[in-house]
Each structure stands twice: as structure tokens, then as C-alpha cells.
Amino acid sequence: MKEYVKPDQVPENSSMARNLAEMKNLGKQMENMRSNEELISYGKSPDPVQHEEELKNKEGL
Known part of the structure; x- marks a missing residue:
């Protein structure tokens, strides 16, 4: 069972880019x-x- 995580508790480094400029x-x-x-x-x-x-x-190993 997956626990519910509030949006403000999600770590910032959980994604590669946070917005279009970073992408x-x-x-x-x-x-x-x-x-x-x-x-x-x-x-x-x-x-x-x-x-x-x-x-x-x-x-070819």
C-alpha cells in the first residue's frame, strides 16, 4: 500500500527538471x-x- 504524500512534502530533487526552462x-x-x-x-x-x-x-560478451 502506497502512503499518501502531501505536495509540500515531496522533495525538490524528485524530478530531472522542474519547469520548461530547466528542460x-x-x-x-x-x-x-x-x-x-x-x-x-x-x-x-x-x-x-x-x-x-x-x-x-x-x-559481444
């Missing part, structure tokens, strides 16, 4: 995200968990 800003950030290959070319390391999963998918 547009997040969309712009996502469009400009660098791929793992780009990060490596800049001498940075990508997210290790995500990178490992991509390697497993490419190797």
Missing part, C-alpha cells in the same frame, strides 16, 4: 555532451561503468 537547459547540455571517444582524445577518462558496458557490447 531546455538540460537538452542543450545533453546535445553538447562528449562521447567516450572524444573524452579519450582530450586525455580524460569516460565514466568507467558505462565505458566497460560499451566494451562488453562491442566484444
